[in-house]
Amino acid sequence: MRRLCRGLTPLLGMVMLLLAGCSDSPDTVTGSDRDEKSSYPVTWRFALEEIEGSVQHRYALELKDRIESISDGNIVIDIFPYGSIGTSLQLTDLAREGSVHLAFASPGHLADVIPEVGVFTLHYLLSDDENVNRDILASEELVQLFREPYGEQNLKLLGFVPEGWIVWTANKPLKRPEDFDGLAIRTMTSEIAAESYRAYGATPTPTPFSQVYSDLQLRRIDGQANPVFAIEEMGFYEVQNTMTFARPAQFVTSVVSNRSWFDGLPEDQREWLENALDEVAPLAYEVQAELNARRLETIRENSNINMVELTEEERERFRKASLPVRDSYARIAGERGERILDRLLTLVREAEAKTPTPASTDQ
Numbered sequence: 633m634r635r636l637c638r639g640l641t642p643l644l645g646m647v648m649l650l651l652a653g654c655s656d657s658p659d660t661v662t663g664s665d666r667d668e669k670s671s672y673p674v675t676w677r678f679a680l681e682e683i684e685g686s687v688q689h690r691y692a693l694e695l696k697d698r699i700e701s702i703s704d705g706n707i708v709i710d711i712f713p714y715g716s717i718g719t720s721l722q723l724t725d726l727a728r729e730g731s732v733h734l735a736f737a738s739p740g741h742l743a744d745v746i747p748e749v750g751v752f753t754l755h756y757l758l759s760d761d762e763n764v765n766r767d768i769l770a771s772e773e774l775v776q777l778f779r780e781p782y783g784e785q786n787l788k789l790l791g792f793v794p795e796g797w798i799v800w801t802a803n804k805p806l807k808r809p810e811d812f813d814g815l816a817i818r819t820m821t822s823e824i825a826a827e828s829y830r831a832y833g834a835t836p837t838p839t840p841f842s843q844v845y846s847d848l849q850l851r852r853i854d855g856q857a858n859p860v861f862a863i864e865e866m867g868f869y870e871v872q873n874t875m876t877f878a879r880p881a882q883f884v885t886s887v888v889s890n891r892s893w894f895d896g897l898p899e900d901q902r903e904w905l906e907n908a909l910d911e912v913a914p915l916a917y918e919v920q921a922e923l924n925a926r927r928l929e930t931i932r933e934n935s936n937i938n939m940v941e942l943t944e945e946e947r948e949r950f951r952k953a954s955l956p957v958r959d960s961y962a963r964i965a966g967e968r969g970e971r972i973l974d975r976l977l978t979l980v981r982e983a984e985a986k987t988p989t990p991a992s993t994d995q
């Protein structure tokens with residue numbers, strides 16, 4: 633895959649053009665024209681920001697299984713793993729225009745299109761307790777908070793999916809904010825994603841996912857941040873010597889569909905999709921936990937990479953240094969974003985208060 637990625641970019645334009653031509657193809661069914669104009673099977677195209685074997689890929693396979701079975705094969709889901717059609721932002725564009733029906737859209741990239749969603753790039757905002765985060769991210773209330781901002785971009789938000797704690801990799805341990813001084817850290821491509829690392833004194837370097845391995849190898853960047861499963865499958869651990877576990881944030885992604893397409897789905901198809909999404913969400917949570925644990929072992933077996941776990945005291949220094957980024961977020965995301973941030977903080981506080989664990993982030 634790493635080799636494939638290097639050749640990826642020049643191919644993207646061509647494939648995007650081909651897909652764009654698909655948006656009016658007979659297998660793009662809208663609710664109103666299904667009976668008159670189209671015949672089964674119909675194809676739903678699902679674009680991923682991650683490669684085969686990833687959390688997103690496993691999610692897509694589970695969804696495909698359910699939809700194809702409930703529809704007796706009348707709906708077919710075509711999965712496009714990362715590398716086949718475009719960078720994250722290009723996938724979002726394809727979903728907005730309807731060339732793909734379903735897609736993953738991660739806030740770290742998406743926030744330049746939907747600033748409010750940048751809230752998930754903020755550090756030390758969600759709970760230390762993964763169960764608290766899982767429940768908040770799965771709640772209908774959260775999806776409703778984002779309904780308008782996604783809708784304005786012709787996207788229907790179908791749900792948020794946590795993919796595991798973000799882990800920093802570099803060629804040195806990153807134990808204090810000062811360790812980031814001047815560090816060229818790769819960030820996802822939105823402005824707010826960069827702000828989180830600027831707060832530690834780093835030099836954020838927004839880069840598409842496909843370019844990270846080669847940029848690390850060529851020392852054009854010094855480090856990057858991703859969940860363990862991605863560090864393993866993209867090979868980043870091969871070109872870095874230290875993984876720092878600071879648990880700054882969960883990697884959160886969102887599942888979206890083209891809004892007009894979704895609104896036009898016949899009732900039965902929409903119900904199938906909604907039911908399948910409800911079933912897949914808890915499974916995806918299990919999948920990320922299992923993949924992150926297993927791939928940490930793979931990294932251990934295949935390398936001598938140094939693994940550094942921060943103490944609570946060390947994490948606290950990062951948490952303090954991260955707080956001003958919330959103001960940057962409010963500036964970028966405006967009033968609606970501020971309301972979302974406040975509500976999210978309240979949801980975390982309330983859920984932690986009900987949870988009999990020591991986890992508490994005193995926000």
Ligand code: 6CS
Binds near residue numbers: 681682859
């Ligand atoms: O770092 C990134 O850009 C990517 N990381 C993951 C885990 N998923 C998709 C995203 O584009």
